Amino acid sequence: MTDQTTRAIVTNGAPRRRERHALTPGQWIGRAVVVLVLLVFAAFFILPIIWLVLAPTKTNSQLLQEGPFSFGSFDQLAANWNELFAFGSGVFTTWMGNSAFYSFTALVITLIVSVPAGYALALIEFKGRRLLLVTTLIVMLIPNTALVLPIFLELSAAKLIGSPLAVILPFSFFPFGVYLTYIYFSTAVSRDLLNAARIDGAGEVRVFAQVAMPLATPVIALVGFFSFVANWNNYFLPFLVVGGTKIPVQVGLANLLANVPAFNPTTASSIVIQLPTLALATLISVAPILLIFLFAQRFLVEGMTAGGTKE
Amino acid sequence: MNAGQSRYGYVFVSGYTLLLLAFGLLPTLYALYLSFTRNGAFVGVDNFVRVFGDYRFLPAVMHVALYVLFWLVSLIVLVVVLAIVVHGIRVRWLGNTARFLFYIPGAIAGASSVLLWLFVLDPSVSPVSALLHAMGYESLINVVAVGNLPVVFTVIAFWAGAGSWIVIMYGALNNVPVEVMEAARIDGAGPVQTAWHIQLPMLTKWISYMGVMSLAAGTQLFVEPKILAQATKNIVPEDYSLNQLAYLYAFRQNDFSGSAAISVMLLVVALGLSAIFIFRGKLFERD
Numbered sequence: 001m002t003d004q005t006t007r008a009i010v011t012n013g014a015p016r017r018r019e020r021h022a023l024t025p026g027q028w029i030g031r032a033v034v035v036l037v038l039l040v041f042a043a044f045f046i047l048p049i050i051w052l053v054l055a056p057t058k059t060n061s062q063l064l065q066e067g068p069f070s071f072g073s074f075d076q077l078a079a080n081w082n083e084l085f086a087f088g089s090g091v092f093t094t095w096m097g098n099s100a101f102y103s104f105t106a107l108v109i110t111l112i113v114s115v116p117a118g119y120a121l122a123l124i125e126f127k128g129r130r131l132l133l134v135t136t137l138i139v140m141l142i143p144n145t146a147l148v149l150p151i152f153l154e155l156s157a158a159k160l161i162g163s164p165l166a167v168i169l170p171f172s173f174f175p176f177g178v179y180l181t182y183i184y185f186s187t188a189v190s191r192d193l194l195n196a197a198r199i200d201g202a203g204e205v206r207v208f209a210q211v212a213m214p215l216a217t218p219v220i221a222l223v224g225f226f227s228f229v230a231n232w233n234n235y236f237l238p239f240l241v242v243g244g245t246k247i248p249v250q251v252g253l254a255n256l257l258a259n260v261p262a263f264n265p266t267t268a269s270s271i272v273i274q275l276p277t278l279a280l281a282t283l284i285s286v287a288p289i290l291l292i293f294l295f296a297q298r299f300l301v302e303g304m305t306a307g308g309t310k311e
Numbered sequence: 312m313n314a315g316q317s318r319y320g321y322v323f324v325s326g327y328t329l330l331l332l333a334f335g336l337l338p339t340l341y342a343l344y345l346s347f348t349r350n351g352a353f354v355g356v357d358n359f360v361r362v363f364g365d366y367r368f369l370p371a372v373m374h375v376a377l378y379v380l381f382w383l384v385s386l387i388v389l390v391v392v393l394a395i396v397v398h399g400i401r402v403r404w405l406g407n408t409a410r411f412l413f414y415i416p417g418a419i420a421g422a423s424s425v426l427l428w429l430f431v432l433d434p435s436v437s438p439v440s441a442l443l444h445a446m447g448y449e450s451l452i453n454v455v456a457v458g459n460l461p462v463v464f465t466v467i468a469f470w471a472g473a474g475s476w477i478v479i480m481y482g483a484l485n486n487v488p489v490e491v492m493e494a495a496r497i498d499g500a501g502p503v504q505t506a507w508h509i510q511l512p513m514l515t516k517w518i519s520y521m522g523v524m525s526l527a528a529g530t531q532l533f534v535e536p537k538i539l540a541q542a543t544k545n546i547v548p549e550d551y552s553l554n555q556l557a558y559l560y561a562f563r564q565n566d567f568s569g570s571a572a573i574s575v576m577l578l579v580v581a582l583g584l585s586a587i588f589i590f591r592g593k594l595f596e597r598d
Contacts, residue, residue: 030502034396041393042412045474048431049416051438055430068438113326125313126320132328134589139335141524141585142578145531149557149574150338153345153567173334178327204319233420235534240558250422254538257426263451263542275436282426286419293418297411 056080056280063276072276080277084284087256087273092281094245095252100288102164102238102248103231106171110227111220114174118181118219119212123191124204133182140175145236152240166241167248171231177223184219185212225296229289249285256281339578345571358572362560365569367550374551378461379529382468386525387518390473394480394514395506410481414474425538428467455539455547464535476521483517484510523588527581533558553577 023031051068057080058072066072084092120126121133151170152161160166189212197211235250242248247255257263259273273281346358362368393413400406419427430436433451434443448454455463487510495505533554539547540555550556553573561570 034399037392037396038409041389042409045416045470046412047438048427048470049419051430052427055436063436068436068440113330116323117327120320120323124316124320124323126317126324129320132324132331135331135335137589138582138585139331141527141588142581143524143528143531145533145554146527146574146578146581147334147338149554149561149570150342150578151334152561153571153574154338154341156567157341169330170334173330175331175335204316208319208323229418233423235421236554253422253426254541257429257538257542263429275430278426279430282423286423289418289420290415293415297414 052279052283056276056283058276060274060276063279076276077280080274080280083274083277084280087259087277091245092249092252092256092284095247095249096284098246099232099248099250099285102167102171103228106168106174106231107224107227109168109172110174110177111224113172114177114223115181115213115216115220116208117178118183119185119208119216121178121182122185123189123194123212136175136178136182140179144230144234148236148240151237155241161241162243162246164242164246167238170237170241171227171234174223174227174230176230177227180223180226181216181219184216184222188219189215225292229292232289253281253285342571342574342578345568346575349568354568358568359576362569362572365556367556371550371553371556374460375530375532375553378464378532379526381461381465382529383522383525385465385469386473386476387522389469390476390480390521391511391514391518393473394477394484395510397477398481398484398510399502410474410478413477416470417472417475420471421534422538424467424471425535428463428470429539429542432463452543452546455543457546457548457551460536460539460547460551463539464532467535468529472525479521480514480517483514487513520588523584527584530577530580 054069054071055063057074057077058066058070059076062070062072062076121129121136147170155161155166155170194207194211197207202210232248233250234248235254238248239251239254242251256273256278260275260278261272262275347356348354349358397406397409397413400409416424429451431438432443432454434440434448434454435450437443443454491509492505495509500508531554532552536547536551536555537549537558540549540551550559554577557570557573557577560566560573
């Protein structure tokens with residue numbers, strides 16, 4: 001039942017007039033407070049992003065002297081762009097490439113292992129299923145940083161430090177993805193449907209590949225998004241396990257910071273990065289995720305609330 | 312239970328189980344092993360005693376505790392208030408826009424968000440430089456003085472994290488039947504009374520979920536102080552948080568046992584909170 005139909009029933013079909021009545025002073029104050037709270041928090045959340053979009057269009061001195069929300073010029077944006085991509089003979093491109101490579105490869109492995117796992121946990125009875133499920137839930141709820149140092153210690157004992165695998169394999173372990181596919185299969189696919197296919201003589205692999213998989217497209221996209229976002233934004237793990245030209249852009253950004261004279265007046269490096277260029281690097285580093293958020297907002301919200309809306 | 316089916320069950324979970332063992336269980340066990348040994352010999356709780364005795368340990372615990380306290384209180388109060396306020400907006404596009412604006416900073420995480428906040432907190436370039444000047448701050452160094460850090464980290468974490476919680480709470484508020492809200496209104500309940508007596512009780516489960524998750528995440532503080540330390544030439548100390556200290560043990564002092572001891576303590580906190588929530592909270596039960 002929609003909000004409107006309910007309201008129509010409650011008010012016996014009469015259109016609501018309450019809003020048109022004159023507000024009491026108390027209601028006025030209440031409404032004003034609400035508007036004020038919303039405006040203050042909207043500004044708090046959005047102004048830093050607007051600033052970040054505008055800053056790369058300015059020169060260093062414009063950034064320091066002009067108003068924070070002024071627009072510089074497209075020429076200056078191009079100049080900052082060139083400075084950023086020329087830095088360290090194009091190392092920023094390498095970092096972005098590394099981020100894309102790590103995040104995407106891990107995403108593929110995550111999907112290959114989590115979709116069948118979620119399916120089996122939801123729809124197949126086997127010994128140890130409950131143990132695996134509970135373990136998944138517990139690991140899913142611990143912050144991913146909690147395992148970073150132990151994973152580093154393990155990888156250094158295994159002599160894997162410095163290898164791309166040291167980033168990709170831990171990234172591929174994504175229990176939240178298994179949980180999402182588990183929830184999806186246990187609510188959206190019925191056992192009867194699978195049993196019907198079995199009675200028709202389909203083997204287990206065919207039941208999974210031809211009955212369950214085609215139904216799973218929405219959850220595959222959902223897990224893909226979450227995994228990509230988590231991988232791309234991860235700083236701590238790659239910071240510990242890879243170095244040199246293998247670092248992703250999150251770690252690279254912090255390295256750029258060391259070459260900004262405004263933050264490091266004594267910087268030894270002869271090549272310096274100006275503030276607007278650092279802002280541009282920050283903006284580019286988040287651009288892929290920002291785009292995903294802009295275009296897949298509804299999608300992501302569904303995933304976040306998958307835990308408890310259906311009781 | 313069908314034997315043929317159950318065999319395929321194992322095949323289907325095998326890849327994930329391998330990763331779970333390799334990057335969930337094994338690192339935990341190895342960190343445990345390291346934390347109770349030194350150069351391969353069992354030393355009991357020596358590593359823990361050594362870490363406790365480190366002059367940097369207690370301050371790091373206090374820093375993290377203070378930050379977590381600030382963050383939890385502000386998160387719970389403001390997220391609930393904002394979710395209820397946004398939920399009360401009758402104009403549909405306005406409500407959607409508000410949620411979207413609150414949510415979008417969540418895209419900016421990790422080092423990127425700290426870098427952005429370096430700019431925001433630096434009075435010489437900040438979008439709110441007038442505000443910072445009015446508060447008496449003339450440079451980044453003033454703003455990120457050690458005493459201010461719990462508030463600074465709270466603001467950064469709230470900026471990036473609150474929006475998704477607001478969206479979740481908003482979804483939960485949609486589950487309050489319209490009839491109940493309508494009845495309360497007819498009985499003469501104002502918006503504040505409705506929020507307190509009807510909406511808030513519906514949110515308690517989600518509030519406790521948010522509290523537990525945020526508490527666990529807060530104890531892990533690393534990237535914010537790490538990058539601020541770098542940007543301020545260690546005016547923000549490089550041993551401010553527990554994870555930073557664990558990092559220094561491993562990388563500066565080459566003391567993997569001490570590093571493992573700190574990690575194990577943090578991991579116990581995270582696992583404990585998560586397990587309590589799974590077994591007591593029932594939020595994720597499906598069977």
